[in-house]
Amino acid sequence: MLPASLDEAVDALAAAPAAVPVAGATDLMEAVNAGRLRPAALVGLGRITELRGWRYEDGGTAVLGAGLTHARMDRPDFAALIPALADAARTAGPPQVRNVGTLGGNIVSAAPAGDTLPVLTALEASVTLARADGTREVPVSHLLTGLDPVRPGELLTWVRVPLLHAPQVFLKATGRSGPARATASVALVLDPARRAVRCAVG
Numbered sequence: 001m002l003p004a005s006l007d008e009a010v011d012a013l014a015a016a017p018a019a020v021p022v023a024g025a026t027d028l029m030e031a032v033n034a035g036r037l038r039p040a041a042l043v044g045l046g047r048i049t050e051l052r053g054w055r056y057e058d059g060g061t062a063v064l065g066a067g068l069t070h071a072r073m074d075r076p077d078f079a080a081l082i083p084a085l086a087d088a089a090r091t092a093g094p095p096q097v098r099n100v101g102t103l104g105g106n107i108v109s110a111a112p113a114g115d116t117l118p119v120l121t122a123l124e125a126s127v128t129l130a131r132a133d134g135t136r137e138v139p140v141s142h143l144l145t146g147l148d149p150v151r152p153g154e155l156l157t158w159v160r161v162p163l164l165h166a167p168q169v170f171l172k173a174t175g176r177s178g179p180a181r182a183t184a185s186v187a188l189v190l191d192p193a194r195r196a197v198r199c200a201v202g
């Protein structure tokens, strides 16, 4: 199934509860090729243009579409907005992977080496999960720790990130040169309004 809108995608998942959403397929195909996953059906998210951008919300928050690619988040306009997330996106695999791999896929995969995850945790970001019977908002940290995981049939649609307008950075160690997955990573953000410094380690 290749829905063209968010509503169509949510309806497709409701109609076929065993179907699995797929965005860039960089994690999903690895699991299929390794025999860890045999999806009964796929709901492709690639045609949903509304998920590929971002908007501002009152209260100093950026609302990012789950379909934003790592390559898009590495561009200067995005880097000026959320520098640590752009740092993470810049190092998330080779260019072929960053051109199609998405923010939503990185979060739902929740891999220990997921580069956006320490950043989103340190920034205290939250996600919107949509299903035919409604939506709910969950802090990224609750999703990652298993306190409130993504449920079957849910679509991750938006990622709400507080804009702190202060220094923030993401660093990772890979154990080799060139693009590679992190053996360890850290995000450090300053939050002047709350007189806080937050750190998350991957």
Ligand SMILES: Cc1cc2nc3c(=O)[nH]c(=O)nc-3n(C[C@H](O)[C@H](O)[C@H](O)COP(=O)(O)OP(=O)(O)OC[C@H]3O[C@@H](n4cnc5c(N)ncnc54)[C@H](O)[C@@H]3O)c2cc1C
Binding pocket: 020, 021, 022, 023, 024, 025, 026, 027, 028, 029, 030, 045, 066, 067, 091, 092, 093, 094, 097, 100, 101, 102, 103, 104, 105, 106, 107, 108, 109, 113, 114, 115, 116, 154, 155, 156, 157, 179, 180, 181, 182
């Ligand atoms: C060679 C290679 C190198 C890599 N290097 C890195 C690296 O250095 N750092 C890093 O962080 N990652 C790396 N990755 C992993 C991968 O590229 C990222 O995790 C990427 O962000 C996944 O996004 P995707 O769109 O490809 O997800 P997909 O593979 O399409 O999906 C991944 C999972 O998320 C689910 N999903 C996707 N979108 C949604 C949604 N909107 N709602 C609900 N569920 C959804 C899918 O069902 C699936 O379970 C690498 C992958 C490869 C193949």
